[in-house]
Amino acid sequence: MINKKDIKTLIVKKPLTLDCGRVISDFPIAYETYGKLNERKDNAILIFHALTGDQFVTGKNPVTDKDGWWAYAVGSGKAINTDKYFLICANVIGGCMGSFGPSHIDPETKKAFGTKFPVITINDMVNAQVNLLDHFKINQLFSVIGGSMGGMQVLQFVSNFPDKAKTAIPIACTSSHSAQNIAFNELGRQSIMADSDWKEGNYQNQNLNPGKGLSVARMAAHITYLSKKGLENKFGRKLQERDDLKFGFDADFQIESYLRHQGSVFVDRFDANSYLYITRAMDYFDLPRKFGGNLSKAFEKTKTKFFIISFTSDWLYPTQENKDIVIALNSIGADVGFAEIESDKGHDSFLLDVPDFLNVLKNFVDKSYEELIR
Structure with a gap:
């Protein structure tokens, strides 16, 4: 990295x-x-x-x-x-x-x-x-x-x-x-630790990366950095490169695609264990x-x-x-x-x-x- x-x-x-x-x-x-x-x-x-x-x-x-x-x-x-x-x-x-x-x-x-x-x-x-x-x-x-x-x-x-x-x-x-912020951080930590590649934090020594869990943690946290009005103004219910709903679990909505992108690019620059440690430091503050x-x-x-x-x-x-x-x-x-x-x-x-x-x-x-x- x-x-x-x-x-x-x-x-x-x-x-x-x-x-x-x-x-x-x-x-x-x-x-x-x-x-x-x-x-x-x-x-x-x-x-x-x-x-x-x-x-x-x-x-x-x-x-x-x-x-x-x-x-x-x-x-x-x-x-x-x-x-x-x-x-x-x-x-x-x-x-x-x-x-x-x-x-x-x-x-x-x-x-x-x-x-x-x-x-x-x-x-x-x-x-x-x-x-x-x-x-x-x-x-x-x-x-x-x-x-x-x-x-x-x-x-x-x-x-x-x-x-x-x-x-x-x-x-x-x-x-x-606050309790609310501790709760959001715990959601992120649990998503990382639930990733099978986390390996109790030993992933680096096994050449693995709990990227899926870290990506979800980032997605959840990123929502808290935005506002309801801002999300409505930027995304609303706009569809992502399609004219109608696809009745599946791909990213139908632009906001879904945006969050997935935020999660995926974050994995390229950040370490999962660092995320655990720094969010814990914030919660202890x-x-x-x-x-x-x-x-x-x-x-x-x-x-x-x-x-x-x-x-x-x-x-x-x-x-x-x-x-x-x-x-x-x-x-x-x-x-x-x-x-x-x-x-x-x-x-x-x-x-x-x-x-x-x-x-x-x-x-x-x-x-x-x-x-x-x-």
């Missing part, structure tokens, strides 16, 4: 104790950078990716040959301007684009870890990625930014390292995974839990300036869950702004060409840099 020559990697020597109790060291963090770090090192932004993202934010992904996952927002002259800012994005641990994950070889067995890989959390992901700041000798970031699971990492980062970022932009996220259920206490020590963004049609991480974060920050007198963007594109709005979103993102980033740095 990966051509190693296309992957920048930092080997983290320092031991990291994971939330599960296991300790890892000498592990790889795959990353990519965009733009140039200035002499003062005050223009750095750490971007956190979502569930199926990776370190290739914009431009051509050298592994998949597709556009980076946030090409609409990041680039020369765009909302997050690579002519002005230095961006770092890492593949999360547990991932499958070069960072330490279940497809890596266990030095003891000389086989892929599979499900012997330690269960990881959002906290573990963040604690691994902070090593990149030491690597680039950056004392404080201008901003930490991320959507969906990336937004969870933003919240965790500021809580863990209250002095490490001047600004934070969590987008379309939550402070703890409950930031208030460590603070006696009080979210505001997670941010008591920070002076970071927040800007939280949600979307009207996002039912995966609805606006109220984003507002709950705003309320918690307001309760401790934090500097926090909020915007709810009108969009019919659902949760995926933050990844798409939604002008109102891109405009408010650009305005906050650029104005904050002028106010806080210049």
